[in-house]
Amino acid sequence: MMSTNTSAPLVSIRGLHKAYSPTVQVIKGIDLDMHAGDRLVVIGPSGGGKSTLLRVLMGLETIDKGSIAFDGQPYIQADEARGKTSIDTKVRNSIGMVFQNYTLFPHLTIVENLILAPCKSRGEKESVAKDRALTFLTRFGLRDKATVYPSQLSGGQKQRVAIARALMLDPKLMLFDEVTSALDPELVAEVEQVIQQLALQNLSMMIVTHDMWFAKNIASRVLFCAGGTIVEDGPPEQVMGAPREERTREFLSRVFHIGA
């Protein structure tokens, strides 16, 4: 593995533009540096491009303009002339993502879900991967669920498994896109606690959430995204406590009123 370049940011986004079609411009010029150990929480109104930003970072989408470097290495590049996007799949492997809809594979048991990628894409020995998987499951309080199918789990349990599955690949950056939004309210805490655990270990993460309380608690830095741009960027006390921008203030007063 390449040694981490300490001076370079973990993620460096330059001039990012992304449209789903000529009329649906979703990201309209984003520049962003994120450092190792940052816990970046992205908040903003629905349709503002938060999920798209995370999906682009995960290498799931093509982009129209700009480039992204990861850990000092070129990762994603738009080739405007040919209308193509080049994505370095090796670099992509050091990023993990958890989605709103769990996306556990229904035909595999929990352990099988966890060891599929390590065994198949990294060639890890099955017994070794299994041991690691059981360690994760024990840590997340799911040891007794190892051999059941995802359909037999609650939403909160599924999401914890999805997090464990991503961690099996030792990502340097974890992306969480509204991982508690599909959950019943009483199950939200167990998933957020797992993410808090990871925060204590200094894992770099980017989190999209509508849970403002959680955002305030976990963030080392908050981005307010709206209309495809970063409107405000700073520490949580500032962005959420004393926002400079009118749009941020307006958004926060709206969500806190609904929340209260």
Added chain:
Amino acid sequence: MTYTFDFMAVRHGLGVLFDGLLVTLELTVAANVIGLTFGFGLALLVMHRWAVLRWPASLFVEFFRCTPAIIQIVWFFYCVPMLFDVYLDAMTMGILALACNLTAFNAEAYRAAIQAVPRDYRDAGIALGLNGWQRIRYIVLPTAFRAALPVLVSNGIGIFQQTALVAIVALQDLMYMGKSLATESYRPIETFTVVALIYFAVSFPVSQLASWFEHRRDRLAR
């Protein structure tokens, strides 16, 4: 109507019917092995982004789905040797004709099932570092296969019954043996009743077993 059934008259023919059944089963198993594997490959071609692959594949599927199976069999037996100058034994021809038909129908079942695989699984697979082939092999194929299974089984049972059509090209399957026995014993009603019961006795347990599996799977994995 006062017909007196006399099953005793066809009793001596059970042996040949059994021989015919073996041929029928051989045709069915071979056609299904080919249809289940090539059907999946064909489904991938039908959905391929390259038109050069998509077009011939779709044409193949539509041809076999939109013409009567009996024509396909006759065409295989008489036209393929003349057109392409290949002479294969009757059994191979029979298997190929039935297998092509089943491959086309199974390809459709797979295609529908593959398109029903949630797009989220693709994203999750990429996020886990699985390449295109691994995502097909470990995620798309098993999920699609499960979803398609009821249709694949009923196509498979369907082809078991369609094998009766090869009797017209003198392959000595259950149907062919039944016809000879009927002629020879002057007891067509009894003979074809027995033949029908044999077809039923094979198909019915298979279809019951399939729905039992389906039920069990629905209870286990969503």
